[in-house]
Amino acid sequence: MKHFLQSFPALPAANSAQLPTLRLLSCGSVDDGKSTLIGRILHDCGAIPDDQIAALARDSRKFGTTGGDLDFALLIDGLEAEQQQGVTIDVAYRYFSTNRRSFIIADTPGHEQYTRNMATGAANCDLAILLVDARKGVLEQTLRHTSISAMLGIRHIVLAINKMDLVDYSEAVFNTIVADFVSHVEGRGFRTLASIPVSARFGVNVAVRSTCMPWWHGPCLLDYLETIEVADHSATAPLRFPIQWVNRPNLDFRGFSGTVMSGRVKVGDEIVVADSGLSAHVSRIVTMDGDVARAEADDAVTLVFAEEIDAARGDVLCHVSDRPAVVDQFAAHLFWIGAEKLLPGRSYLIKVNGRTVPASVTEIKHRVDISNRRELAAKTLRINEIGFCNIAASRAICIDSFEHFRDLGAFLMIDRATNATVAIGTIAFPLRRASNVHVQSMSVTKQVRAGLKDQKPAVLWFTGLSGAGKSTVANLVEVKLAARRAHTVTLDGDNLRHGLNRDLGFTDIDRVENIRRVGEVSKLMVDAGLIVLSCFISPFEAERRMVRELLAPGEFVEIFVDTPLDVCIARDRKGLYKLALAGEIKNFTGIDQ
Structure with missing residues (x-):
């Protein structure tokens, strides 16, 4: 086997001009030597001051695991818990440069418990150094990190097979691991895949070509990193300019500040607000150094328009001929990092393109088996699982495919109760299945119907344990309302499960769907001008909030029937x-839930 796979280009020659900064990720399973490798690179490049070397020697005697040698992992693992346990917990960033290139390295944890931190580090990287312990080979966490790297847009992989000194620098061991890894990653969309044998502890084949492996004819790791071309095509892509700030210092100036994510813009261009379709012509492009005639990807500028245009933070500006999709439904890959499992139908928040909107997963198309990449049926996602889902937002938003717009095609999913980030998502494509469905305007409105009944429509939502007396209290309230000639209807949980919701059980997922359906029915009845008395255990605050947000302010009254469990x-x-x-x-709520 060739150590540089035939389907990928050979190592390019070094350029006389310095290449762009390489943002790279160090990842792999726990104890594969990620921090040691990064520490060794920094040491061999002379990027560590003498005082830090002295401190490292002291820490190595106190916390080290390499006998009398310097433990380079301690350079990166700065937290006391990391040093005491000998594991990486948080992402550590290091910056250094050589004569040919500058680098930003994200050293990420390998432990499964901290996989979310690895994903955080991967989000902005161009290349991943995936470490494998030569004694253990490819592990499940190795494949999980590979899947996350592919999902988050990393297209260049270096398989660094570490601890070769512990397998006598065996070529056979190296070739076996490479073949195993390649069999797992074919079809992942990586543009380059290089395999390099190293011993991070002893610096073998890290910054200097090794004499320990006469069978190895490829470069050392640093040589490869210094010369690999990581092409950035953002300047030739369509214009995407997310507004970060409306710049209004005085009455005579109004501009829209932000960073050009992709494409180019020049004075005189007709620009459109993606969401609204409003357009105007660029009259000025303002920078800290004065006005310029044009701007391109990565330039931070303020755009001033000749015509007045209504736009705000979170809006995306683009050329008229290359507008992104504006939809309320899309398909996406989700990497679930929340402690609580994903519940389809539950209302979460998604943060995309500077906008935060309520959204829910309407369908999980499949879950990905990390070990063999098979697509498995799934009703939920648990921590560290990857799935392909359909997502519905509460309103139409501007989206782009992650494959073509890495910066604008990614989003975060946030739990509405805890404000914790529960998933990282990448947009695959918009769903236009509902593009021909519009809200039909009716002459007889909710206000007209309510006026005919001489009442204010509302939902009285009774929640509490089974047996708390929700339906009993609601029945008494409805009798009183009927005596006042009010028009009412009662929705009882048991009654609806005999009809509308007879297909649902009592799992978390089914409970969410049960309340979602009831909420939609309640909204329709409020539109009819009725007072709706809804009696449901509804134990999840998120679902009660979801129903509240379907209605106008003041139309949802939550009533907790507080009865002791005994x-x-x-x-x-x-x-x-x-x-x-x-x-x-x-x-069962109150007992095992």
Whole structure:
């Protein structure tokens, strides 16, 4: 086997001009030597001051795992917990340069528990150094990091097979690991894939060609990193300019500040706001150094228009002929990092292109098996799992395919209750299935219907444990309202499960869908001018908020029927608590949920 795979270009010759800064990622399974490798590169490049070398020697005696040698991992693992445990926990960034190139290195943790931190480091990298312990070979975490790298747009991989000294620098071991890895990554879309044998602890084949492996005819790791071409085509892509700030210092100046993510813009160009379709012509391009005639990718500028245009932070500016899609549904790859599993139908927040909007996963198309890349049926995603999903936003937003616009095709998903980031997503394509479906305007409105009934429509939402008395209290309230000639309807959880929701069980996912359907029905009945009394356990705050947001302000009244659990058990006419306590009913609110 050739150590540089036939389907990828050979190592290019060094250019006389310095190449652009290379943003690279160090990843792989735990204890594969990632931090040691980065520390060794910094040391051999002379990027470590003498005082840090002295401190490293002291730390190596105290925390080191390399006997009397310098433990280079301690250069990167700066947290006390990292030094004591000998593992990387957080992402560590290091900056250094050689005569041929400058580098930004993200050293990421290998432990499965901290995979989310690895994904954070990968988000802005061009190349990944994927380490493998020569004694262990390709592991599940190795493949997980490969999948995350591919999902987050890294197209250049260096497979650094480390600890070759512990396998007697065996060519056979090296070739076996390379063949195994290649069999797993074919078809992932990587543009280059190089395999290099190293021993990070002893600096073998790291910054200097090795004499320990006469069978190796390729470059050392640093030579390869100094010369690899990581092409950036953002300047030739269509214009994308996300507005970061509306610059209004006085009455005579109004501009839109931001960084050109891709493409070019010049004075005189007709520019359109992607969401609204409003257009205007560029009259000035302002920078810190004065006006310029044009700007391109990575330039931070302020655009001033000849005509007044309504735009705000989060809007995306583009050329009229190359507008992105503006849709409320799209397909995306999700890497789930939340401690709680994904619940389709639940309302989350997504942050995309500077905008934060409510959204939910409407369907999980499949989950990806990390070990063999098979597409598996799934109803949920758990921590560190990758899935392909359909997502519906609460309103139309401007999106781009991640494949073509890495900076604008990615998003975060946020839990609305905790504000914790629960997923990293990359947009695959817009879903235009509902593009021909429009809201039909009716002459008889909700206000007209309510006026005919002489009442204010609303939802009275009764929540509480099973047996708390929700339906009993709601029934008494409805009797009182009927006596006042109010027009009402009661939606009871048990009654709806005999009809509309008879296909749903009591798992978290089914509970979310149950409330979503009830919320939509409640909204329709409020539109009819009715007072709706909804009686549901509805244990999740997120779903009650989802229903509240379907309605106008003041139309949702949440009523917690607060009955002690022992009282609910004592009045258990249906025998449900008895079955739940005996373990015959799972996911029963108040008992095992």
